[in-house]
Amino acid sequence: MNCFRNGVTRLLLTRIPFFKEIIVSSFSCASCSWSNTEIQSAGRIQEQGVRYTLAVTSRQDMNREVVKTDCASARIPELDFEIPAFSQKGVLTTIEGIIDRAVAGLEQDQPARRVMDKEVARKIDEFIGKLRQLKEVNSPFTFILDDPSGNSFVENPCAPQRDEALVVTHYRRSPQQAAVLGLEGEEVDAKLPDAAEDLRDEVLQFNTNCPECNAPASTNMKLVQIPHFKEVIIMATNCDSCGHRTNESETCSVEIPELEFELGMGALGGKFTTLEGLLKDIRDLVEKNPFTLGDSSTPSRTGKLQEFIGKLQDIIEGKAQAHFIMDDPAGNSYLQNVYAPDEDPELRVQRYERTFEQNEELGLNDMKTEGYEPEAASGR
Structure with missing residues (x-):
């Protein structure tokens, strides 16, 4: 679409554990060297939407891999800037690439604006300058990727450890979001x-x-x-x-302190399994992730992850000991006590009051549970 000569489009169907299957479409033109990469979701819409909130503080953060589907929106609150859903096609890129695409979109109609309305064109030029300054990361900013389909992704370069700069939130879609995605209300069969x-x-x-x-x-x-x-x-x-x-329960997080490993809630989905089965699922999640062990990975990161997989395999085979911690703010997870009803010396169960943030993630802060008693209803 740049010089209107023939180019080559390559399609690749690939599966990435964090967001199922995608189709990567890559176009290149030998005549003008123009290239373009887009993605489409090849799997089903996920049960919940997902929101990634990243604190960008360095140039390394700008190089994080991003999968943005066409139904995902991207925001930078510091500039009051938003790329609405369906305004761009799905893309496999980086955070810097997201900003570059936004700049290219704003610059596209600038020549006409400078003729029709110079003041508007001047303000857009100023805003484009602010977007370009973000790429230098002279000051921190926040990047938010919100996808009600649940099929977008922001790379965690610390995997399998927890990324302190990245917050991943899963949420229930609103009826309006479900309608935009073409989903009808679920019927109980x-x-x-x-x-x-x-x-x-x-x-x-x-x-x-x-x-x-x-x-x-x-x-x-x-x-x-x-x-x-x-x-x-x-x-x-x-x-x-x-x-x-x-x-x-998709609300449970898993931690293995000896491996400095923490898996956020929802990453493996709800499961009814054994401890060995859960550890094998963690191993498979790391092994099959192309962002960490594939062509896009670095030798140092690959070495660390291979070492992690080896230590995890030793734990699975009983060659090494480790602590296994499950933390479920919803209280719906369970680890069997093989000595029940007696106390298990190896198992510690601790109950705690949820924090405000945990209640917020579970949707409990806005839930009204009082005022439905028969006496209250009859008095209205």
Whole structure:
């Protein structure tokens, strides 16, 4: 679209664990050397939206990999600047690339503006200058990527350790966001039980799509009483097409202090598994991440991650000891006490009051729970 001669477009279907599958489209022109890279989501829309908030403090932060889908918006609050959703196509780039694309978009119509309205053109030139100054990172600024589809991503260069500069928040989509994404209200296919009906011995089944290959699959749902814990609903999906299996709290974070490892909530999804199975899932998450072990990685980072995987494998095989910490502010996670009802000398369970920030993430601060009693209702 630059010189209107023939170029070459290459397509690559790849799977990145943090946001499922994407299609990378790369175009290059031998005549004018113009190139362009775009991405499209090849997987299903995620169960929750995602918001990445990054404190940009150095030039290294500008080089962080970013996957921005076309339905994601990007904001820089310090400049009161926002790239609205659907104003750009999906792209695989860096934070510096996001800013460069915004500058290119603003400059596109500047020649016409300078003729039609010089004052507006002057103000836009000033703003373009401020955007370009951001790339030098002379002062810190905040980069926010908000995607209601849950398919965008900002690189964590500290992986598998926690990134103190990056906050990842998963949230429930609003009805307006769901409508923009073309999602209708979910209908419950399973019959809701009466109060007297006991579903503990019954497995309910409803149709769904595989989260990996999007092929038709079935999800089983069962109410289970876990001894010395509480009742939980287990949802398991098995796909006959690709063999993917999953069982659904996404509010639990995991920490292994000996490895300086921390995994934020929602990264692995909800699971009903064993401790060994959870450790293997962590290992697979690191091994299959192309941003950390693929062509885009550096030799020093690859060496550190290979060392981490080796230490984690030693723990899985029982060759090394480590502490395993699960922290769930929702209180819905559980680690089995094999000595129950006696005390497990190796297991410590600690209950605590949630902080305001934890309640905010769980949506509890705005939840109204008073005033629904029969007496209050009759007095209105």
